Amino acid sequence: MQSSGRWIASLSNGETVFEEPGQPGELSAWQALLQRCRDEDLRITRLRLQVVGVTVTALANARGFVQCSEMHRDLQTKAERHRRGIGSVVGDVVVINWIDDSRNIWQDVRPLAGLKLHSTLA
């Protein structure tokens, strides 16, 4: 089962952007938002993630924000695991909140270097 849900980003121009399904072959909604922020000199001021009725909010006043999904697949059994996360960049790390499809929520701290392509600092 794939992780459902959507992210919600508040921008420095007062606009709120909701994740929409990406168009085939086009940039994903998140990568398109990162591109737009670079092109229009905007920044994200608040980031939320809604999955299966649960909403988590990234730490405010962060240096940057991260949104990403993780996927695992087993070669022999083909079993899959999916989760989604949003995070705030604090120094050289990302404080990230994960949600899986079973509504488990947990917090993790990851080096920014490994997540930079998914961040507003990319």
Added chain:
Amino acid sequence: MATITFEAYIGAGPGWADIGANTVVFCSSLTDLATAITVAAYQDGTHIGNGTPGTDQCGANHANNVKYVDSTHFILNGGSSEVINDTNLTNDECTLRLHFAHGSAVAVTGARLYCYDGSTVTTRATGLDVQAFESGVVAEAWTTINDDSGATGGDNTDERLDLADSSSATDHYWYTAISVSPETVGAKSAFSFGLALTYS
């Protein structure tokens, strides 16, 4: 929608094909997947089987067999020993192509291939030594991703094969060689591989 497929270079072409519901079988023959590997030796055959091992599903051409010789050498399909690098081991000579696809263009980081016991991703496989190599990243040595007696294996830092990051695209590929050696006699049931990655 995101998908991960494990592909082998098999069939009439041969060409890269999704192994689907089948499994990867390591054995001691280029043509017979039911031949066991001697303890402490590395495999001489790699096949796609529909069971454990089941019957061979490779088709006209069997999967490439990339055998570990030492940390910097390999043997391809029963040939002579060569230094392992991108020149001597081309993409189409690898064991598996790992394929991540997404409908829209996403960036991928943190991709890694790991060997584990089939139950807990951070727990090493039992009774096996496993070596892995990624082609196309200027690597010049195998990476040990499982060593049961040496307490190495599972989805743990420095115990897996970290794969290259990839900028926005709908299809992402990693070409990998895998070589396996039993530490003990008997079929290995607590044994699988996993691919994990992060995308946005």
